[in-house]
Structures are given as C-alpha cells and as structure tokens.
Amino acid sequence: MKTFLRISLLFVSIVMTAITVAQAQRVIKGTVYMEGEPAAGITVEAHKGSSMMTSFDGKYEIEADAKSKYIKFTFIDESQKLDIEGKSGDVFDFAFSGKLPSEGGNEEVNSDEINLGTAEELVKAQDKDFMNELSMYREFFKQDDYKSAFPHWKNLYTKYPKSSSNLYIHGGKMYESMLEKASTDAERDKLIEEYMKLYDKRIKYFGQKGYVLGRKGTSWLKYKLDPSREQSPEGADLIAIHKAGYEWVNESITLQGAETEPPVLILFMNTTVALFKLGEMPKEQVVKNYERSVEVANSIIAANEDPKTTEQTQETVLPYIETLFGKSGAADCEALVNIYAAEYENKKDDAEFIKSMLRRLSRAKCTESDLFAQATERQYELDPSAEAAFNMARRYLKKDDMEKAREYYQMAIDQETDNELLATYYYERGLLRYARLNNLVGAREDARKALQIKSDYCDANMLIGNIYVAASQKFEGSALEKSAVFWLACDYFAKARQGEDCSFDAAENLAKYKKYFPNKEEAFMEGLQSGSTYKVGGWINENTKVRF
Incomplete structure (x- = not known):
C-alpha cells in the first residue's frame, strides 16, 4: 500500500x-x-x-x-x-x-451523440466526420506514425466505438508502443489504465469476453511487473496487481475452456503461485488450480487442429505448469491428501483418476499415506497394468515383503512400453537391490539399464556412485586399489550433479568422498600420473582418471 x-x-x-x-x-x-x-x-x-x-x-x-x-x-x-x-x-x-455517471452525459462538450453504426453503415450514410478521421488515422497508422494517428483514432474510438474491431486491435498496438517508450512509472500507470479500459470497451461492443480477458490479464501483468520500472511493486501493491491479473485470466479460462490460449494457462499458474507465496491463497487452492490447468491443457490438445498450438501446449505449457507446481511449496502431502481423500471416495471405480492421483502423490513423496496404499491396491484390481504393478511393488516394499516387491517390479518392467516409466522402474528396483538386499552387482545392472534408456537420469548416476562407495569397503586389493574406487564413485557423483534434482546431494558426496582418493605418494610408487587412465578391476571392471 x-x-x-x-x-x-x-x-x-x-x-x-x-x-x-x-x-x-x-x-x-x-x-x-x-x-x-x-x-x-x-x-x-x-x-x-x-x-x-x-x-x-x-x-x-x-x-x-x-x-x-x-x-x-x-x-x-x-x-x-x-x-x-x-x-x-x-x-x-x-x-x-462517454457520459457522466450521474447525469447521463456532458452536453456542453459532447454535443454529438455516440454513433453505434458499423464502418460500412457509416460510409454508406456518408458520415463525413467518420470518413475524414478514418482516412487520417489509417494513413498515419500505416506509416507507424502513432503520435499523429492517435488523436484521429481517439475521436473514432470515442464517437464511433462500434465501427470496427480494428480500432481496438490498433489501439492496443499504439498503447503498447507508448508504454515501451514511457520514461516514468506514473506515465506507464496512466497508459496502463487507459489500455485496460480499451479492453473493457472492446468487450462491450464486440464481445469475445473470454478471449479478450485473457489478453487483458496478459497485458496488465506484463506492464505492471515490467522489470524496467523505476520502482518494483511490493507489499499490498504487488498483491493487488497479481489479484487483478489472476481474476481476469481465471475468468478467461472459465469462459474459453478448450479454446483458451495456451500462454494464459501459464499466467494462471504464475499468479496462483505468486498469491500463494504472498500469503493470499491456501495451498489447497493451488493444487486445485494446478489440476484445472492440466485438465484445460489436455482439452486444448484434444480439441485443437492446429499442430503448432498442440505442440506448444504439450512441449512448453504442460512441462512449465508441472515445474511451477512442483517448486511452489504447495505440492506437499498434507495438501494433496486433503484434496484427494474426498475425491477418491467418489471415484474409486475410475481407473484413470486413480492413476493420475497416484502419480501426483508419488511425485510429492506421499507414498507413506493410507490413501496411497488403498488406491494402489484398488488400481491393480481395476487395471493390472505395468504402472499398477509398479505401485504394488512399492506397496510390498513398505510391508518389507521383498519377494513380492521384486515380483511386482519384474511384472512392471515386463509390461511397460513407456521409456520414461521403464527407466524409473529399473532405477527403483536397483535401489531395492542396493539398500534392502545388499545385491550391489544387481543394483548396478538395473541402474545401468535405467541410464541406457535415460542418459541424464541423475538418480541412477547417484545410485551407482553410492554402490561403489559401498563396494570399496570389501574390495579386494592393495590400499591404492581400494581407494581408487572413490575416483570412480566421484565420476558418477559429478555426472549426477548436472541434474537439478540431484545437484545438492551430489555436491555433498563429491566433497565427502574426495578425501578418500589415493594420495600422491601411493600413486607415485605405482607409477601413476595425474590425468592418466586407471582401471578399477574386480567385478567393477571400469576405467577412471587419476587425480588427487
């Protein structure tokens, strides 16, 4: 404020x-x-x-x-x-x-009534004022001379508001040009206010409310949050800006449905997350808005015949929405379970709903909840698919039934055709073999299979690094041969550090285990030079680089 x-x-x-x-x-x-x-x-x-x-x-x-x-x-x-x-x-x-709110007009100045004729009707009626202003405005506008065009455009916009929708399209272009050139925040805010009124007037005379509100919200947020402003908005002012933008894009999505412009969905989630972080929206509403955004995005993909729009929604909008939601801080177990518990009771026979719910609970690491356990078994009853088998494997893992867990992991791997999911199944089975069964060779085999499918899978690289750290304790050979295993382990931690999800843990492991590298004296005695290739033998049987 x-x-x-x-x-x-x-x-x-x-x-x-x-x-x-x-x-x-x-x-x-x-x-x-x-x-x-x-x-x-x-x-x-x-x-x-x-x-x-x-x-x-x-x-x-x-x-x-x-x-x-x-x-x-x-x-x-x-x-x-x-x-x-x-x-x-x-x-x-x-x-x-226009007119005064209380008196219905200002006769001293607005002696001419507003004419709601179309351009065709006005030309046919030989309205000289309209034709003269139209000619002047068009000529200057074509030359990108907006300063000269604006007064003529303003007269048409004021007196002939229904003559052509181009008045609003061109008016928007001129306002944006003036906003780009504005030198002060006060000047920008004055222009923004007029620009927003242009959108309202366009709705009044030409409809398309849902579409226009999406554009209005986009323009509002773009210019109100422009980083070139002298003073960045803060406090109550920042909240008010996000709330206004949110309301407009929210209503736009409600009215447009599958015809929503894809970027509007990004703005909807952006303002949602902003209001949550500003303390103005509960996390349950953030979850609902995320669900709604995904649903609308999928409806856009299903209904759209334009390949560019479909591609934009699939490859840019949906991943961006997922990332925003994942990093919002609202996607925690408590919020998700509160949202889904009631829905599950009403949709426990809907296999697609259960699949979607389990995926989101899994991403939020809510696999310990009773809801996840119930839904997992119900999913397998309704649809014993690869994904259902994978969830059952997790279920038995939590029950400490390793034999059943391995059985369901294998079923999931045998049935899955989606490479992204298949890589996950291999990784998780590898984790089971490493952490619960102490089967280091089998665990590495699964991690390698995951990396063959998804080369940048940082969790799989982390797993191999941890496997080698564990192997170093029982590795047979000289002191140097044992400590050389840490060179190899750190190779994998370095690869894992490149992934955003693993960067912190990988960096910690690199710092932790570098101190176990062979020292220079030991290497010198073995004739090893920094940077040379060294092969770690035994069942590991893999090359690394000498370093100190």
Missing part, C-alpha cells in the same frame, strides 16, 4: 504545475470521467488560473480568476473545453468521453 501511495503522489507531484494567479478568487473542483469511469492523466487548466493532472480517482482542484471563461481538459494531444463564464457554483464534473 505504501508503494501504491508513493507512486500516486509522485505521479501527481511530477506533473502538477501550481500557477498561482494573484487575482484568483474561485477554487473549482470536480471529477473527470472517461466512459463513465474516473480518469487519470487528464491535465485540467483554468483560463487565467492554475492547472493540475488528475490521479486515479479522476478528481481535480484548481484556482480560477473571477474572469475565467473556461476550463481546458487535455489528454495526450487532445483537448476539450468546458465554458464556465457566467456559471454559478464551483463544482464541475466533466466527461472527456
């Missing part, structure tokens, strides 16, 4: 010009409106008096001479006058465009 007030005050102080006139005898005040809403960024100047610029509430207060004839209102390059000569009272509300 402090930042919001600071920006508002700065906005006013920068643009306000206090021209004190010695003979000023009147203090005139009022509110300026555009399309029925308070208008910011309007310069209000009294003839023979002072001037100021309106802030977000649209209010103004200026001094005027007893002989002042008019008040001039200016927005960018367009000016309008209100005649006050001979008028009593000191309060004058003014509609720069």
Whole structure:
C-alpha cells in the first residue's frame, strides 16, 4: 500500500504545475470521467488560473480568476473545453468521453451523440466526420506514425466505438508502443489504465469476453511487473496487481475452456503461485488450480487442429505448469491428501483418476499415506497394468515383503512400453537391490539399464556412485586399489550433479568422498600420473582418471 501511495503522489507531484494567479478568487473542483469511469492523466487548466493532472480517482482542484471563461481538459494531444463564464457554483464534473455517471452525459462538450453504426453503415450514410478521421488515422497508422494517428483514432474510438474491431486491435498496438517508450512509472500507470479500459470497451461492443480477458490479464501483468520500472511493486501493491491479473485470466479460462490460449494457462499458474507465496491463497487452492490447468491443457490438445498450438501446449505449457507446481511449496502431502481423500471416495471405480492421483502423490513423496496404499491396491484390481504393478511393488516394499516387491517390479518392467516409466522402474528396483538386499552387482545392472534408456537420469548416476562407495569397503586389493574406487564413485557423483534434482546431494558426496582418493605418494610408487587412465578391476571392471 505504501508503494501504491508513493507512486500516486509522485505521479501527481511530477506533473502538477501550481500557477498561482494573484487575482484568483474561485477554487473549482470536480471529477473527470472517461466512459463513465474516473480518469487519470487528464491535465485540467483554468483560463487565467492554475492547472493540475488528475490521479486515479479522476478528481481535480484548481484556482480560477473571477474572469475565467473556461476550463481546458487535455489528454495526450487532445483537448476539450468546458465554458464556465457566467456559471454559478464551483463544482464541475466533466466527461472527456462517454457520459457522466450521474447525469447521463456532458452536453456542453459532447454535443454529438455516440454513433453505434458499423464502418460500412457509416460510409454508406456518408458520415463525413467518420470518413475524414478514418482516412487520417489509417494513413498515419500505416506509416507507424502513432503520435499523429492517435488523436484521429481517439475521436473514432470515442464517437464511433462500434465501427470496427480494428480500432481496438490498433489501439492496443499504439498503447503498447507508448508504454515501451514511457520514461516514468506514473506515465506507464496512466497508459496502463487507459489500455485496460480499451479492453473493457472492446468487450462491450464486440464481445469475445473470454478471449479478450485473457489478453487483458496478459497485458496488465506484463506492464505492471515490467522489470524496467523505476520502482518494483511490493507489499499490498504487488498483491493487488497479481489479484487483478489472476481474476481476469481465471475468468478467461472459465469462459474459453478448450479454446483458451495456451500462454494464459501459464499466467494462471504464475499468479496462483505468486498469491500463494504472498500469503493470499491456501495451498489447497493451488493444487486445485494446478489440476484445472492440466485438465484445460489436455482439452486444448484434444480439441485443437492446429499442430503448432498442440505442440506448444504439450512441449512448453504442460512441462512449465508441472515445474511451477512442483517448486511452489504447495505440492506437499498434507495438501494433496486433503484434496484427494474426498475425491477418491467418489471415484474409486475410475481407473484413470486413480492413476493420475497416484502419480501426483508419488511425485510429492506421499507414498507413506493410507490413501496411497488403498488406491494402489484398488488400481491393480481395476487395471493390472505395468504402472499398477509398479505401485504394488512399492506397496510390498513398505510391508518389507521383498519377494513380492521384486515380483511386482519384474511384472512392471515386463509390461511397460513407456521409456520414461521403464527407466524409473529399473532405477527403483536397483535401489531395492542396493539398500534392502545388499545385491550391489544387481543394483548396478538395473541402474545401468535405467541410464541406457535415460542418459541424464541423475538418480541412477547417484545410485551407482553410492554402490561403489559401498563396494570399496570389501574390495579386494592393495590400499591404492581400494581407494581408487572413490575416483570412480566421484565420476558418477559429478555426472549426477548436472541434474537439478540431484545437484545438492551430489555436491555433498563429491566433497565427502574426495578425501578418500589415493594420495600422491601411493600413486607415485605405482607409477601413476595425474590425468592418466586407471582401471578399477574386480567385478567393477571400469576405467577412471587419476587425480588427487
């Protein structure tokens, strides 16, 4: 809130010009409106008096001479006058465009009624004002001379709001050009406010509310959170920005469904996670929004005939949503179990729902919950697939039934056709062999198979490194031969460190086990030079590099 007030005050102080006139005898005040809403960024100047610029509430207060004839209102390059000569009272509300909320209009200035004709109808009726403004605006716009085009566009936008949807498309382009060139936050905020009103007016006259709200939310978040701003929003101001953007993209998704523009889903999850981290959204709602985002993304893929949109959704949007959710801090067991427990009771015969639920519980490491145990057995009853067998293997592992666990792991491996899942099955069976059965050779075999399928599988590299550390304790040979195993183990920890999920643990292991490397004296006695190839023998039978 402090930042919001600071920006508002700065906005006013920068643009306000206090021209004190010695003979000023009147203090005139009022509110300026555009399309029925308070208008910011309007310069209000009294003839023979002072001037100021309106802030977000649209209010103004200026001094005027007893002989002042008019008040001039200016927005960018367009000016309008209100005649006050001979008028009593000191309060004058003014509609720069549209009508005053309380009086239905501002007859002194807006003598011409708004014309809701289409461009075709207006040309057919030979509306000279429309045709002249249209010709001038188009000519300048084609030349990218937006400064010259804008006043003519503004007249069309104000007086002929239903003439063409291009008014709103081109208007958006001009506002974005001005925003890119804006030099102050106050100037940006004034332009953003007008830009948002353009979206509202487009909905009013041309519909497409869901589509337009998605674009409105996108523009709002882009320019309100622009890193080039003088002052980054914070506190209540930052919350308000995210809340507004969230509401618009949320409604857009509700209205658009499978026709939602894919980037809008990313913004929906971005604002969701931001509001959660700002303490404005419970984690259960984050989970629901994630579920909704995935559901809509899948409906876009199923319904869309455009291969580019399908590819964008599959390869960019869905992975990004998964990453956002995974790192949000909301994807914990407590939240997921709270969400899914009630749903499971109603959908325990829905194999697809159970599969999806188990995957998300597994990613969040919620495999110890009663819900996971119940759903695992139910999944296998409904659909004894590879994935169901894999979950059953985990189930028996927790029961310490190693024989059954191995049986179900093998069933999962034999049935699975998805390489990503198959790599996981091999890795987990390898982990079982290493940690519970002390079968180091078998564990390494499974880890290697996982890496053959998925070469950057950091967990599998970590497993082999840990297997070699364990092997060093019983490795037969000289002191150097035993300690050389740590060279090889650290080779695998170094590979694992390249994976984001393993980087921290791998770095810790590298630091921990480097101290067990053979020393220079031992290596010298064996004729080994730093950087030379060394083969670790025995069942390990693998090459590494000499280093100290």
